[in-house]
Amino acid sequence: MHMRAVLSLGGSLLLCVGLAPRTSAQNTAPFTIRFPPDGATVREKVPIRVPLASIPEGAYVAFSIDGQFRVALAPTEDQRRKAGPGGMFEYVWDTKETVKILGTNKEEAPADGPHKISAVLYVPKSGTAGGATAADTSEITVTLENKITTDPGPLLLRYTFPDGANRTYSRTGTTAIVGGVTQGLTATGDVELIGQKSDLLLAVEDVYKNGNAIVRNRLTRLAVKQGGQEVVYPQQYLPKSIYQEVDPLGVVHYPPREDLGSDAFYEAGIPVSTTLDLPILPRREVRIGDTWETPDVVLDIPGTPPDKQPKVTVKSTLEGLEWEGNHQTAKIVQAYEGTPKEKSIVFGNIVVENPQIKFKRTIYLAYRSGTLIKMDRTIEVSGTTSEVVGAAVGGAAGMSGPSMTGGMAGSAGMMSSMPPMLGPGGMSGPPMMMGAAGSSSMPRLGPGGVGGMSMPRGSTSSRAPTMGGRLGGMSAPMGSSSMMGPMGSSFVPGMRGTTTGMGTGVAKQKITLRSTTTTELKPESKTAS
DSSP states (O other): OOOOSOEESSOEEEEEOOSSOOOTTTTOSOOOOOBSOTTOEEOSEEEEEEEGGGSOTTOEEEEEETTEEEEEEOOOHHHHHHOOTTOEEEEEEETTSOEEOTTSSOEEOOOSEEEEEEEEEEEEOSSSSOOEEEEEEEEEEEEEOOBOOSOOOSBOOOOOOOTTOEEEEEEEEEEEEOTTSSTTOOOSSOEEEEEEEEEEEEEEEEEOTTSOEEEEEEEEEEEEEETTEEEEOOGGGSOOOEEEEEOTTSOEEEOOOOOTTHHHHHHTTOOOOSSOOOOOOOSSOBOTTOEEEEEEEEOOOTTSOGGGOOEEEEEEEEEEEEEETTEEEEEEEEEEEEOOSOSEEEETTEEEEEEEEEEEEEEEEETTTTEEEEEEEEEEEEEEEOSOHHHHHHHHTSSOOEETTTEEOSSTTEEEOSSOOEETTEEOOOOEEEOGGGOOOOOOEETTEEOOOOOOTTOOOSOOOOOTTSOOOOOOOTTOSSOOOGGGOSOOTTOTTOOTTOOTTOOOEEEEEEEEEEEEEOTTSOOOO
């Protein structure tokens, strides 16, 4: 079978190539794993390389780890054209990526120790029957060592702030309704409501003798995905820099000025923070296995403004030492499960009553350089809601959002009126014009820019709040039965007061929502381990 597509369960495809033209050496090298060498000790992301010249036209390579299939990859014509003699075909095995364990419903990352890597070359069958047959196999055994086994004794974990340092962190996150346990949702798997990718610059502006530092936080990139379409915000419409005085424990002594842009994002249910929010470190020395309590941890619930975020005491554990991003790090796990004092919270624009919260955050801190390397945060909220969950999901997925560079892709009669606007209250989000058959209705302006949502006459929605000063979407044309939500979706799930066709007597339904966020130091941010 002629394969150009990539069949993947995980991993990535890279190609080590030169710029020399294609030569007769193509398809003449023996098929074998050239890297890593058999018996090597590996960690984190492991490139597995075979000679490109050993893969005939129409062939592909299947990679397996410990007998479990991971990915099947085929070189593209462009890769073959650019490859010179000695070019390698590469699959990167992420040894920290969780995979489903055969015969179970569990997902785990590979444990430290020996692992067998297999690469099988499949070539097209001769004749007209099609298909492919295994032509060659190469296997090696490597030893995985992600964990640091040498016990350094008690550690005094502290952040350090080199004067003039610039560190850039990438953030990725998703907010989803959990299927199978949410009433009114037919999906068995998670249904994504919104996703985001962003970059945050942490610049050290000044350092005091006591180790405290003035740091500048600046959101430099933001892309939001909703309803199947991604919107990239132009830099000039992102919030301005936020300055903080932070101590080596991560405590903020000089609170940031009012974040003029964050409320708009939170109202839209976008899990965006304009500061790094360093986790608070233990005051005392700790050893591997030690536990301690960390009070006043902000849960970072998407859709809830910073000043209304629940704060809880979490159990913190130094689980061990581990390589992360080529740094020797202390791995700290923080966990909380319980009921906050708040009777209701807003999660991604859905109001959840009587919430039960599960929170877990894994922190990787380079204990020699005092640098935060990575954070993985998962929060799950269960409770009841009066929102029509099924309608919310269907509505949100039914219409494309705005494009910041090329207008609006969506139904007829919709167009982008202009780029996002700035009002006295900061960022207001991308205003849209919506109308049937080309008619339009401009968004109402509130004190903070676009927002000021109010329900026009003729709407069938029962609730009609005013959201002055927030990124609240649009006022619908007269006679409309639905409202335009942020990011251009025809209906944003749970947008307070904007449910389509909802009456006042809707029964409460059980709902579970999950938000995941990964914050990671980008490779170009150089720092010693």
